[in-house]
Amino acid sequence: MSHETRTALRVCPLCEATCGLTLTIEGTTVTGARGDRDDVFSQGFICPKGASFGGLDADPDRLRAPLVRTDGVLREATWREAFDVIAEKIPALIESHGKQAVGVFLGNPNVHTMAGALYPPLLLSALGTRNVFTASTLDQMPKHVSSGLLFGDAQAIPVPDLDRTAHLLLIGANPLESNGSLCTAADFPGKLKALRRRGGTLTVIDPRRTRTARLADRHAAIRPGTDALLLAALTQVLLDEKLADPGALAGHLDGYDELAEAIADFTPEAVSGACDLEPDTIRAIARELAAAPAAAVYGRIGSCTVEHGTLASWLVDVLNILTGNLDRPGGALFPLSATGRAPRAATPGKGFALGRWRSRVSGHPEAKGELPVAALAEEIETPGEGRIRALIVIAGNPVLSAPDGDRLDRALADGVDFMVSVDPYLNETARHADVVLPPPPPSQSAHFDFAFNSLAVRNQVRYSRPAVPLEADRMAESEILARLILAVGGTHGAPPEAVDELAVSTALAKAGAPESLAADLTGATGAERRLDLMLRLGPYALTLEQVLAHPHGIDLGPLKPRVPEVLRTRSGRIELFPAPIAADLPRLRASLGARPEGLVLVGRRHLRSNNSWMHNVAALRGGSNVCTLQIHPDDAARIGLAEGDTARITAAGGEVEAPAEITDSVRTGVVSLPHGWGHSRPGTRMAVAGSEPGVNVNQLLDGTLLDPLSGTSVLNAVPVSVTPSR
Secondary structure: OOOOEEEEEEEOOOOOOOOEEEEEEEOOEEEEEEEOOOOOOOOOOOOHHHHOHHHHHOOOOOOOOOEEEEOOEEEEOOHHHHHHHHHHHHHHHHHHHOHHHEEEEEOHHHHHOHHHHHOHHHHHHHHOOOOEEEHHHHOOHHHHHHHHHHHOOOOOOOEEOOOOOOEEEEEOOOHHHHOOOOOEOOOHHHHHHHHHHOOOEEEEEOOEOOHHHHOOOEEEOOOOOOHHHHHHHHHHHHHHOOOOOOHHHHHHEEOHHHHHHHHOOOOHHHHHHHHOOOHHHHHHHHHHHHHOOOEEEEEOHHHHOOOOHHHHHHHHHHHHHHOOOEOOOOOEEOOOOOOOOOOOOOOOOOOOOOOOOEOOOOOOEOEOOEOOHHHHHHHHHOOOOOOOOEEEEEOOOHHHHOOOHHHHHHHHHHOOOEEEEEOOOOOOOHHHOOEEEOOOOHHHOOEOOHHHHOOEOEEEEOOEOOOOOOOOOOOOHHHHHHHHHHHHOOOOOOOOHHHHHHHHHHHHHHHOOOHHHHHHOOOOOHHHHHHHHHHHHOOOOOOHHHHHOOOOOEEEEEOOOOOOOOOOOOOOOEEOOOHHHHHHHHHHHHHHHOOOOOEEEEOOOOOOOOOOOOOOOHHHOEOOEOOOEEEOHHHHHHHOOOOOOEEEEEEOOEEEEEEEEEOOOEOOOEEEOOOOOOOOOOOOOOHHHHHOOOOOHHHHOOOOOEEOOOOEEOOOOEEEEEEEOO
């Protein structure tokens, strides 16, 4: 085999920034990764995760072959054996107990792979189950729900126009560490610095003095969990002081007067005690926002994963609307991706509905076709018709990412009759599976960002074919998922291409396009043919061949106004004060007098990590990427903690212990533990992660705290007690 050195272009799949990479490859091994300076989107930017591409790609703990449980032990098996077992077990369970006996969990990495975007919807269709759980109810579901209620489309999420704004208000977001989320922006740090250089203003609302907050003109250290109260007060100031001016949107709004009346009592004085911010500070933030020539409000996980996450997400866009900044350059606009829906005449749509069905045990309403992940364990444990007896987990690790992982761990061990995991690692969740199907490393996989291109701050399109040929004993992720669909759907043994052919014919019929178009599609795989079709039917009428001819990508231009074309509400207008929001507002009003006496817990993100799935890369260990309890010096002194002492953290879900990191980067009354750690359970095969396991912050949660509109778990602003471990 030749070991000549060559380079290959690749879009990084390791976070939402989607930076272009230039890989150095010796033979079939990735030996280096640097930023692609000619990439139309990232222009050479790279972060430590992208630089570690080769280490992750060649991780010796990545599974190479399927695992099948025999006599209680997972052993390597052939691909045929693995799918034969699935085809035997899943259809039989469905026949005996019905479609709802199968549950599906989709993890965060699905949106980072091409196959993870294309095939899970087909799997859910084949299964016909309503027991669908995803990482969304641990992350961004409040934004989907608020967008659905406002605009009629849960996927219509406006993003800040970072390159042209004059004023950016960030709440619950730390893009210098996260690289951005629900706002795809390569070199987010550079864009914030450019904002400052051109005389713009950056305001950050965060209980921690993060790297992003240190860059800000104004940092307001809010009390965690009160984001919606602050946003409501900002809205009240705009309306009370006659600063609101929706501009071109005025003719597209319903509910303006009702909103003004409902928000009137959320004055800066009323919210000040709960938020722990001075009324004058709140008024100044509102006035600065209104006075800016172009501004955008952007909220993320810190404002989503709290008790009023949907209300906070709604109010973010209310502020953008009232200041006239929604859907205008320099404000917050709706991206138009190359595979998105082609523009069509603005007409009323079907709207967005919540609670079309409810979970069996606790009656949680669905949101966007999903049930809360916090309900997964009880749906497995509780006897009765519709109990989840089989579970399919694709690229997920809910034992670490969901509340009360110990309970879910027990449920998977004792309550599931059969489990399939599609995962490159034997992690804390996959270790319970009866069949594990490992996708190949990213260098051997094609890549296209369906989800992130629809959230990008500039319209563009890029596609990466595999940089390294697929090894003989590997199976492409697209084929794995296609064969899984066939196995569970009763057509085991059919060629996997049949799945893609059905998807193509269905898409053509839905679009009203002639069937003959299928003959024109190019591509080396079924997944590529589907991509080609989506590009052809998309708003720019591109083809796969055109995209392949531009290896550094095609720049499709800055974001443009899309209202009213983007609206899918029943009224055909922006429904500023939808009924579910109005019904939930009294709950926010009741929190005005609340003020926790003790400490509250918030999470944090690390630049050198991404949730629970990147802790096995040795090159990313160390630095700030450590599992410590950050605590303010005053709180540490009161409790009797010194730097490096072991702290015991206790909450409703249990207790964990972590080293104390004493720092004034967290405000008083607040402690912080990072998300995604706790790699200490037996039966996993992740040596690097296991050598420094950290603790699972989500074990402090019992799963009962949810944002009722979205079903999202409350992961931040959780009351805890902290004591020295003796």
